[in-house]
Amino acid sequence: MTLSLEELQQIARIEKDRREGFQHRIKICVAAGCLSCQSATLKEAMEKEVSRRGMENWVDVKGVGCLGLCTAGPLVFVEPDGILYQGVKVSDAGPIIESLGAEPIDALHCSTDLPFFARQHKVVLENCGRIDPERIEDYIAEGGYYALYQALRNMTPREVIQEITRGGLRGRGGAGYPTGLKWTTVAKAVNATKYVICNADEGDPGAFMDRSVLESDPHRVLEGMAIAAYAVGAAQGFIYVRAEYPLAVKRLRTAIAHAERLGVLGNGIFNTRFRFDVRVRLGAGAFVCGEETALMASIEGRLGKPRPRPPYPAEYGLWGCPTLINNVETFANVAPIIRNGGAWFAGIGTETSKGTKVFALAGRVNHTGLIEVPMGTMLRDIVFEIGGGIPRGGRFKAVQTGGPSGGCIPEQYLDMPVDYESLAEAGSIMGSGGMIIMDESSCMVDVAKFFMEFCMSESCGKCVPCRVGTTQLYHLLCKITSGAAQPSDLDKIEELCDLVKNTALCGLGQTAPNPVMSTLHYFRDEYTAHIEDKVCPAKACKMQPAKEVV
Amino acid sequence: MTQTAADASQSVQTNPKQSQDRRWRSVNRTIRLNGNQPDALIETLHAVQESFGYIDLDAMQYVARELTVPLSRVYAVATFYHYFTLKPPGDHTCVVCMGTACYIGGSTAILDSIHEGFGISPGETTPDGKVSLLTARCLGSCGLAPAAVFDGEVAGKLDAATVVEKIARWADHDSES
Numbered sequence: 001m002t003l004s005l006e007e008l009q010q011i012a013r014i015e016k017d018r019r020e021g022f023q024h025r026i027k028i029c030v031a032a033g034c035l036s037c038q039s040a041t042l043k044e045a046m047e048k049e050v051s052r053r054g055m056e057n058w059v060d061v062k063g064v065g066c067l068g069l070c071t072a073g074p075l076v077f078v079e080p081d082g083i084l085y086q087g088v089k090v091s092d093a094g095p096i097i098e099s100l101g102a103e104p105i106d107a108l109h110c111s112t113d114l115p116f117f118a119r120q121h122k123v124v125l126e127n128c129g130r131i132d133p134e135r136i137e138d139y140i141a142e143g144g145y146y147a148l149y150q151a152l153r154n155m156t157p158r159e160v161i162q163e164i165t166r167g168g169l170r171g172r173g174g175a176g177y178p179t180g181l182k183w184t185t186v187a188k189a190v191n192a193t194k195y196v197i198c199n200a201d202e203g204d205p206g207a208f209m210d211r212s213v214l215e216s217d218p219h220r221v222l223e224g225m226a227i228a229a230y231a232v233g234a235a236q237g238f239i240y241v242r243a244e245y246p247l248a249v250k251r252l253r254t255a256i257a258h259a260e261r262l263g264v265l266g267n268g269i270f271n272t273r274f275r276f277d278v279r280v281r282l283g284a285g286a287f288v289c290g291e292e293t294a295l296m297a298s299i300e301g302r303l304g305k306p307r308p309r310p311p312y313p314a315e316y317g318l319w320g321c322p323t324l325i326n327n328v329e330t331f332a333n334v335a336p337i338i339r340n341g342g343a344w345f346a347g348i349g350t351e352t353s354k355g356t357k358v359f360a361l362a363g364r365v366n367h368t369g370l371i372e373v374p375m376g377t378m379l380r381d382i383v384f385e386i387g388g389g390i391p392r393g394g395r396f397k398a399v400q401t402g403g404p405s406g407g408c409i410p411e412q413y414l415d416m417p418v419d420y421e422s423l424a425e426a427g428s429i430m431g432s433g434g435m436i437i438m439d440e441s442s443c444m445v446d447v448a449k450f451f452m453e454f455c456m457s458e459s460c461g462k463c464v465p466c467r468v469g470t471t472q473l474y475h476l477l478c479k480i481t482s483g484a485a486q487p488s489d490l491d492k493i494e495e496l497c498d499l500v501k502n503t504a505l506c507g508l509g510q511t512a513p514n515p516v517m518s519t520l521h522y523f524r525d526e527y528t529a530h531i532e533d534k535v536c537p538a539k540a541c542k543m544q545p546a547k548e549v550v
Numbered sequence: 551m552t553q554t555a556a557d558a559s560q561s562v563q564t565n566p567k568q569s570q571d572r573r574w575r576s577v578n579r580t581i582r583l584n585g586n587q588p589d590a591l592i593e594t595l596h597a598v599q600e601s602f603g604y605i606d607l608d609a610m611q612y613v614a615r616e617l618t619v620p621l622s623r624v625y626a627v628a629t630f631y632h633y634f635t636l637k638p639p640g641d642h643t644c645v646v647c648m649g650t651a652c653y654i655g656g657s658t659a660i661l662d663s664i665h666e667g668f669g670i671s672p673g674e675t676t677p678d679g680k681v682s683l684l685t686a687r688c689l690g691s692c693g694l695a696p697a698a699v700f701d702g703e704v705a706g707k708l709d710a711a712t713v714v715e716k717i718a719r720w721a722d723h724d725s726e727s
Contacts, residue, residue, distance in 0.1 A: 033693050036704035070693025206650030208690035243596060243633050245690060282596055285633030287687065301591035302623075303630045362651035362692035369693045400650065434692075436650045450653055454687070460630075 002271045003263040005149055008140060011262075015141035022060040024100045025079040029129060030063035031215045032208075032247050033369075038090070039063075039074035045093040046076075053097065065216020067129035069116060070369040077129065078104075086110040115385040116367045121348065123356045124332045125372045128216040133251050136258040139219040145264045147338035151227045152272045155338075157187060160231040164334065166342030168354035173199060173290075173327030174402065174431045175507075176353070176420040182324065185314040186232040189322035194234040196225050197318065197325045199295060200241035200248070203287040204403030205454065207434030209358040210328035212370050214241065214248035217332070218255035222265065222278060224331030227338060229276045232324050237278040240295050243285065252280055287404075287458035291506045292325045294460065305460045306506035327432065329358055349375030353419035363400075363436035366391050373418075380414040383437055394439035398522070402431030404451045404458075405511035407518025408444060427518040429511070443540035444523040445530055449477040451515035455508065466509030469500035473516060480527060483534040483543035490527060493520070566612050573601035577609075581616050588619045591627055595634055604635045632687075640675040640682035642701055642720045644713070649688030651695035656709070660696060661685070663710035668717060680721055 019025065028034075028043045046061045067075040072086035076096065085096065085108040092108060099105050112118075122128075131138035139145070151160050165180025186194060198221060202210040214221065225237045241249055256278050259265040267275040281299050288294045289304040296318045298304040317323025333355060337345045346354050353375035359382065362368045366388030373382060383389070383399060390396050398408040407428035409416075416422050420430050438447070456470040476493050479485040497513035497520075504510045520527060529537050536543055566574040580597035584590030594617060598609045605628050614621040628634045644664070648657055661672065664683055668676055675682040691697040694706025700716055 032689075032704065033691055033706075036691055036694060036697070036706050070691075073694070202690070203687065205648070205653075205688035206692055207688070208692055211690040244686060244688075282593065283633075284592055284596065284631030285687070286631050298592065299589070301587075301589035301593075301619075301627070303626055360692055362695060363654045368651070368695070403650070434650070436654060436692075438654060442654060450650070458687075 002268050004271065005153075008145060008149060011137055012141045012143075015137040019060070019141070021057075023058040024081070025060045025062070026096070027062055027064040027067075027077040027079065027129065029065070029067045029073060029075045029077075031066035031128075031212055032245075033066065033070035034073035034075055035247070037073040042074050042076075042088060042090050042093065045090045046097070049093045049097045055097070059097065059100065062132050063134075064130060065128045065133050066125075066212040066370050068120075068125075068369045068371065069110070069367060071367060072110060075110075075129075082112065084110045084112050114367075114388075116369075116371070116388065119377075119381065119386050120372050121356050121374045122372050123336050123345075123348070124213065124220075124329055124358050125216075125370065126336070127220065128212065128370075131217065133216050133218055134254050136219060136255070136262060139217070143339065144219055144335075145223055147335040148223050148226050148230075148264060149270050151230055151338050152270050152274055157231045157233065160227060160338065161187060163342045164231070164337055167333075167337040167345035168342070168349075169330065169333055169337060169345065170353065170420065171327060172329035172333070172357070172432065174405065174429060176430060179326065179330055182314060182326070183228065183231050185312075186234075186322050186324040189315055191322050193236075193319075193321045194232060195318045195321055195323040196229045196232065196234045196237040197292075197295070197299070197323060198225055198237065198239040198328060198331055199290065199292070199325055200239055200245075200328045201283045201290045201295060202242060202245075202328070202432065203290045203458075204405075204432055204434045206360065206362055206400070206403060206436045207432050208360045209370065209433045211242075211245050211248050212360075213328050213332050213358070214245070215251055218248075218252050219259065220335060221252075221328055221331045222255055222259055224334035225278060226265065226269070226276050227334050228324060228326065228331065230274050232322075234324065235275050235277065237276060238281050238299055238318070239278060240281045240283060240289070240299055243282045249280060249282065256280070286460070287454070288460045288506070288508050291508055294506070295325070296323065303460070305462045306508070308505060329433070350417060350419045352421055357418070357430070357433060359433045359435045361387050361435050361437070364390055364394055364439040364441070365437040375419045376417040378414070379409065379416050379418055382418065382435070383414065387437065390437070390439050394441070397438045397440055397442060398444065400428075400436040400438065400447070400515075401434065402429035402511075402514070403434050404454045405429060405507065405514055406431045407514045408438070408447065408522065409518075410522040427521055428514070441538055441540065443481070443536050443538035444519040444526050445477065445480055445536075446538075446540050448516045448519045449474065449481055452477055452512070455512040459508065459512075463503075463505035463509060465500045465503040466505065466512065469496055469504070469509070470512050472496055473500070473513070477516070480530045481536070481541040481543075483530065483541075485531045487528075487531055490520075490531065566609075567616075576601050577613075581613075586617055588617050591617055591619055591624065592631070595624075595628055599634055604638050606636065606638075637675075641680050642717075643682045643684060643699075644717055645684045645686050645689075645699040646672070646713075647689040647691065647695070647697045647699075648685045649690075649692060649695070651692035652688075652697055655695035657696040660698070660708065660710045660713050663714050664717065667714045668721075676721075681717055 076085040169179040170176040294304040294306040313323040452474045672685040697706040
């Protein structure tokens, strides 16, 4: 079955009319964060209250994706009044329905004028918290799949890539490789079979951007993948997603089924000769599978161990075929670029980092949740304006970006624009977008140890520098946090960091020393306090010399 | 809810392929949907674990045969990926998130107090088989740190006392029933 533009527009029109038919629309966040605060029960209660009052025909209750401010969940948004309620309990369902059209309930009201909302710029998250992720019609009503139509019917693959290149989009998985360039390489590769893979193996602890996008707006990712497949000449796509995200997996599978039924995935999409199928592949809890060559091995059903590059996946990827691998957020940016043009996208952000970036704000900060800001936004604005500062009058100490591959950025860099280059200069990386704020109660040596333990147990064991190096580094850090270290241990750590960084096989190993190196660079006095004075300045470490440490 | 090792191996003896056991039928469905392809190994192991709660040797042998994959590779994959477990879980499972936000929020203290109260460390089950303790790398519920999953339900903004109380309730409730 194929779909025409008229039919697509008709679906959008019907959906919009349906919405207009309701006098009030109550949107309840049913993404993982709010669900764990019982938002599903709240939705049921709300529906019951509506039907008890016989208001089904003019009050719409629907589940939507992430509304952003996870810390204040469950969140409820009432349209068209534009009222946001926070921390809504089941018992609040009745009063909220009664207040419709009258004064909002003060006790639950959360102002959307807060910098948390006002300072954001939504491109990737434009539909998050607005549409029902389990209804394709809702996505289409927001202009969904129109970019795919435009690409397939009015543009050549070459023009699609040119538009992406003009937009200056760079990989959102962390490394920031120019997306247009990657697509060009795969498009140029000569092979009958090519693949497109969406990397949704969001393994960085402290990051939940991809999860939220998949849970809130899965069709956007599918549309981006389909456009990419058309551009590079692929017919089969895979989404490799963590098994730890069951809700994201479920919504993705629903989205794929709906898209196939409608004909925006499958054979002869929009009456062209283009066909594209997508399959979901589950990860199984191996961080290293976020590395592209390990990820492909895992899709093939093998151990997730990386191999040396080159050859890059663009030439020799899945089952030896040219393969395009991009991250969830990268694909999520594709449809808006095609819809609005590369020039529009290039107008957002900085000279070298275009567009916006989604961050998962967590740790010691008042407003934890999901945010999207233009590239180049000052770190201070993110922490103190959008994030609302440090809770309980605490003092900012550092912000950790890039997870186990990144570093800790201290206070003196707060007035730094957040873009790929500035973060690298400060000794960290953009990473996929996890941003953990730390206050004085965090011991930076312990933080380094935390990440080293992570890298040690997530090392696949293939190459010696990573397998042995991370273990030795971890034991040295244990020695420091237990008060058993000597000054010479610091030299050993530095030497080992250098060695692992320069000799490990894949990105996991090469970047594993980053948390140690950055904390050692900015917080060396904390290391020396542990070693020389045998005290932990943050009082986080139990300083008892352990006997069994190496 | 969870199955014992004896249950599972009994099912194997009655030839899983023809088994009417709902659990094996779900595994067989996954194998069939993927056309018995070797690259569906991880998918199939997911199906086994979802059905039985863990993956035992009999199941591995069956999967190896059906997908024409060496048993050594099935074992390698089942042990390489952290998500798979070869040990039967307890009646109740508590998964404490050890992601960065939860760590900053005090998940280590939660683990310590569980150890103090019930004598189990991550990866262990209480001797009476009632409660298993596991850790997760990150649940992605960082906005609600520290978080944990109690029998499949995510709970956030926890502290050590709440967690210990929840686990204690499992133990009490079961001894009454």
